[in-house]
Amino acid sequence: MFKQYKKDIYFLLKYNSANAVLLGFASLLLFQQWSPLASVADSWILLLCILPLSLPNLWTITGSAIVLASVAVSLDLFSVSLGDWWLLPLGAVIGLQSAWLMHNAAHESIKPRWLNRLLGEICGLQQLMGFPGWAIPHIVHHQFSDDPDKDPHPPQYLTFMQFLAEMGPSMARVARQFFFNLWKDHPQVSRIWQSMVWTSMAARYMRAVFLLVLLGPKIFVLCFMVSKMVNMIWYVHFNYYTHRPTGDGRIEILNLDHNFYYKLMNATMAGVYYHKNHHAKASLFDPRDYDKDSSKPLISYTHAQESILNYPVVND
Ligand SMILES: [Zn+2]
Ligand SMILES: [Zn+2]
Secondary structure (H helix, E strand, O other), X not given: OHXXXXXXXXXXXXXXXXXXXXXXXXXXXXXXXXXXXXXXXXXXXXXXXXXXXXXXXXXXXXXXHHHHHHHHHHOOOOOOOHHHOOHHHHXXXXXHHHHHHHHHHHOOOOOOOHHHHHHHHHHHHHOOOOHHHHHHHXXXXXXXXXXXXXXXXXXXXXXXXXXXXXXXXXXXXXXXXXXXXXXXXXXXXXXXXXXXXXXXXXXXXXXXXXXXXXXXHHHHHHHHHHHHHHHHHHHHHHHHHHEEEOOXXXXXXXXXXXXXXXXXXXXXXXXXXXXXXXXXXXXXXXXXXXXXXXXXXXXXXXXOHHHHOOOOOOOO
């Protein structure tokens, strides 16, 4: 997929346009034939409420969830009973499982091989960005880990809260820069980039519309939106705590398994927090199976001494 992206300037444009059109048709068909949304009066209001989901931003997504839940409750679009509580933890589980499955699918480490594409597309639907939208920046992350200019999400010396706010904009900045480095700064390239941005937003929105039509408002709000938010916050946590500064200007990639949280995540997500092993051998399905000596620190980036002096000290 990364190779296709580097070879074909229109690759993402074509992928996202095709996704938007196909999902549009599928949503129409579902709405007419089966959808729980068809029986809801004023369901078009819900389609307006999920417009912010077209932006890949934690705050717009959280805002959209709050607006959607408030509108649904105030217009009495669905009723929630105590028996529906299980939808919330189910959403959290889906968000977590989608995170590691997407990661493994991007590295094609799932067997049989054809499952990678299928699972990647399903996770891409749940995460709203599509499979290549996740896989391409991730491969760039492996190639330029912790390079402050080239890695899509280097935590550097930011605090966790700063990284929470910065990860999305940083990914957008690096994606743009990578594209223009690849195809050179030219008016025609700029036009293609702009179209790519618009079609990726349209495809994100159509993925959300499809899920709303498929699941109906109750499951969409209580399960899908929870899964999306858990998934996003988990990625921020993962990217932050697996790449840490050493204090002497270097950035180290870590295996984490020292408390209940990491042990639980590793047990249920195929050793995902063994990230140092993963960077050493990304083709492994479970990085705990890494069989070489991993006692030496894995340093991904070393800062020039003078640039470190400009960074604040981070205590968390
Ligand atoms: Zn990494
Ligand atoms: Zn990886």
